[in-house]
Amino acid sequence: MGRYFRRKLLIYGVTFVIAVTINFAIPRMMPGDPIARMLAQNKVSNVESAARMHAYYNDLFGLDVPLWQQYLNYWGALFQGDLGVSLFAFPSPVSSVVLDALPYTLGLLLPAILLSWFVGNGLGAIAARSKWLDNTALPVSYLLTAVPYMWLAILLAWVGGVILGWFPVAGGYSFSFSGPQFSWNFIVDALHHWFLPFLSLFLVALGGWAIGMRNLVIYELESDYSNYMQTLGAPRRLVRRYAFRNAMLPQISGLALQLGVVVGGALVTEVVFAYPGLGSLVLDAIQNQDFFLLQGILLFIVIGVLVFNFLADVVYVLVDPRTRLGLEGGAS
Structure with a gap:
């Protein structure tokens, strides 16, 4: 097992290097000059002053050196935990800007993904053996899966915020608060703003998990080992338990991928x-050609995907006995 995990860590290490290299290259393939855009937004109209400031900021952000040297400098700064300074939120460090937005994304996506996973898998497993629920839940699941996030979000904002007036339709908290704070009033207000975005993500994801689990359980119940167990007189409940456990394995992989990209936000x-x-924040970084902010966010996504996929590999070994037998066979 140790050899298995060491091999996995090596694969993930190589993947990390390749992903970080792509992460470095993608923003620099974007057209335009981010320094010139920043100076234009600050309304620097004097040509001589603009030229001097352009040279100064190019030197400050390390954009006045060849691309290969920028790449080496990027890795050197990365090992020191320095993600650079944001052009969009200058002079704030990228790490500070990302960490300010990260709690909102985690608080929104983690509950939506985890709750939809548990509820969707439960509904799918029940629908696989209940004709009534299969005839009702399956069409609803297909409908939810086909609905685009944007359309459902707009519909919920219109119904819940405009027509009924129950929920606010914008922001993470009310403008009456100067900023995030630890108080009951702020927590209640933040949850009030959180509900509609959460509901839109939860409903769309719920349908996909339910359909996937329903189809996987039916496949497992019709497999050879299920028929063999029934022939031997195994209780129906035991056969379903094995079918459910085997059907859960692809869903665990899907959950790991979903959790991995959670820091990318919806x-x-x-x-x-x-x-x-x-x-x-990703949209702001793209619109303002903020190389360093976009790199920082993509780096968080890369790390999240690799960490959660490694955890999925660990869970596979613990949940699936066939994986452990394969490891023992390879070791022998």
């Missing part, structure tokens, strides 16, 4: 509700 949903998470 771009469309956060933009619709003007929610101050990483999804909105």
Whole structure:
């Protein structure tokens, strides 16, 4: 097992290097000059002053050296925990900007993903053996899965915020608060703003998990080992238990992928509700050609995907006995 995990760590290490390299290259493939854009936003109209400031900021951000040297400098700063300074929120460090938005994204996506996973898998497993629930839940699940996030978010904002007036349709908290604070009033207000974005993500994800689990359980119940167990007289409940455990394995992989990209935020949903998470921050970074902020967010996504996929590999070994037998066979 130790050899297995060491091999996995080596694969993830190589993947991390490749992903960080792509992460470095993608922002620099974007057209335009981020320094010139920043000076234009600050309304620097004097040509001589603009040229001097352009040279100064190029030197400050390390953009006045060849691309290969920028790449080496990027790795050197990365090992020191320095993600650079944001152009969009200058002079704030990228790490500070990302960490300010990260709690909103985690607080929104983690409950939506985990709750939809548990509820969707439960409904799918029940629908696989209940004709009534299969005829009702399955069409609803297909409908929810086919609904785009943006359309559902707009519909919920219109119904819940405009027509009924129960929930606010924008922001992470009310403008009456100067900023996030630890108080009951702020927590209640933040939850009030959180509900509609959460509901839109939860409903769309719920349908996909339910359909996937329903189809996987039916496949496992019709497999050879299930028929063999029934032939031997095994209780129906025992056969279903084995089918459910085997069907859960692909769902665990799907959950790991979903959790891995959680730090990337839900771009469309956060933009619709003007929610101050990483999804909105990605859009701001792209619109303002903020190389360093975009690199920082993508780096968080890469690390999240690799960490949660490694945890999924660990869970596979613990949950699936066939994996352990394969490891023992390889070791012998």
